[in-house]
Amino acid sequence: AQRVTQPEKLLSVFKGAPVELKCNYSYSGSPELFWYVQYSRQRLQLLLRHISRESIKGFTADLNKGETSFHLKKPFAQEEDSAMYYCALRGGGSNYKLTFGKGTLLTVNP
Amino acid sequence: NAGVTQTPKFQVLKTGQSMTLQCAQDMNHEYMSWYRQDPGMGLRLIHYSVGAGITDQGEVPNGYNVSRSTTEDFPLRLLSAAPSQTSVYFCASSKPGLAYEQFFGPGTRLTVL
Numbered sequence: 001a002q003r004v005t006q007p008e009k010l011l012s013v014f015k016g017a018p019v020e021l022k023c024n025y026s027y028s029g030s031p032e033l034f035w036y037v038q039y040s041r042q043r044l045q046l047l048l049r050h051i052s053r054e055s056i057k058g059f060t061a062d063l064n065k066g067e068t069s070f071h072l073k074k075p076f077a078q079e080e081d082s083a084m085y086y087c088a089l090r091g092g093g094s095n096y097k098l099t100f101g102k103g104t105l106l107t108v109n110p
Numbered sequence: 111n112a113g114v115t116q117t118p119k120f121q122v123l124k125t126g127q128s129m130t131l132q133c134a135q136d137m138n139h140e141y142m143s144w145y146r147q148d149p150g151m152g153l154r155l156i157h158y159s160v161g162a163g164i165t166d167q168g169e170v171p172n173g174y175n176v177s178r179s180t181t182e183d184f185p186l187r188l189l190s191a192a193p194s195q196t197s198v199y200f201c202a203s204s205k206p207g208l209a210y211e212q213f214f215g216p217g218t219r220l221t222v223l
Contacts, residue, residue, distance in 0.1 A: 009150065044153075044200065044214040086152060097168065098212060100145075102152035 002027045004089050006101035013077050014109050021072040021104045023061075023087030032090040033063055033070040036100070039083045047072075047085070057081070077108045111136050114215035116201050122221045123191040131186040131218050133201030141204045142184040143212070146170065146197040153200065159184055160206070191222045 003026040013019050025031060035047040048056045050063040050070060061072045070087060087101040117132045135142065143158035145168075155168030159178040173195060175187040184203075188195060198219050202212040 006152075043216055044202075046211050049211075097143075097155060097158060099155075099169075100153040102150060 002031065002089050002091055002099045004087050004099050004101035006085075006087055006104050008104045009102070010105050010107070012107045012109060015079055016076050019074050019077040019081070019106065019108070021085050021087075021106065023070045023072065023101060025068050025070065025087075025089050027068075027089060027091060029091060033061070034088045034090070034098070035059070035061055035070075035072050036086045036088055037083050038086070044086070077106075079108045079110060082106055082108045113137065114201055114203055114213050116199075116215035116218050118218060119216065120219050122223065123188075124223050125192060127191050128187070128189050129191065131188075131199055131201075131220070133184045133186065133215060134182050135184075135201075135203040135213070136182065137203060137205075137213065138181060139203035139213070140181065140206050141212075142178070143168070143202050144174070144176065144184070144186045145200045145202065146195075147200060147217070148197050156186065156199075188220075193222045196220060196222045 005024045007022050033050040036044050037047040038044045059074045061070050063070050084103050084105050086103045088098045090098050114135045140161045144156040145153040147153050154170045156174050157176040159165045162178050162181050165176050165178055198217050200217050201215040204212045
């Protein structure tokens with residue numbers, strides 16, 4: 001079974017402060033991990049995926065297989081980063097299903 | 111391209127009523143799925159389809175039916191609505207090779223009284 005845990009329902013930081021959204025997973029094989037974001041009154045959209053090792057909107061996430069984690073980080077939060085963030089896992093092979101965590105609502109205060 | 115479209119945007123039902131949530135995509139995506147989003151529960155997969163004529167159950171399929179007669183459309187049917195089905199429903203689609211990048215619709219907010 002595959003499982004994604006986001007331990008924080010709510011996270012509040014001030015503008016310019018570093019932010020880290022935690023994500024831990026459980027999967028027996030080699031998973032693919034992703035972060036999706038939902039801004040207010042917008043559709044859920046892909047933010048980044050571990051396989052591309054890219055930085056999007058200043059966010060990065062490193063897959064740590066030893067700790068089974070995929071935390072999302074940004075060194076200096078901006079007010080426009082306020083949104084709901086979901087960590088998601090896809091099992092290997094032809095498994096198309098995405099398993100989402102429960103989400104973390106990030107609020108960046110001015 | 112309109113991407114993934116969902117109708118209606120809002121719906122109120124009485125317990126026991128039936129209805130169909132519509133989902134369509136114009137990107138020729140083979141994979142389509144339905145999720146429900148509930149506070150504190152995240153997104154949970156209801157049903158999914160890997161192509162026309164092929165559907166399978168997700169994590170919370172009870173009370174819902176789906177069919178996939180065309181590549182473009184993937185309707186979700188509530189046979190006898192219950193208050194526990196009050197939720198926001200999202201449809202998503204993706205290409206097989208890029209299954210991880212799912213494109214989401216705007217959602218349907220359903221209330222069952």
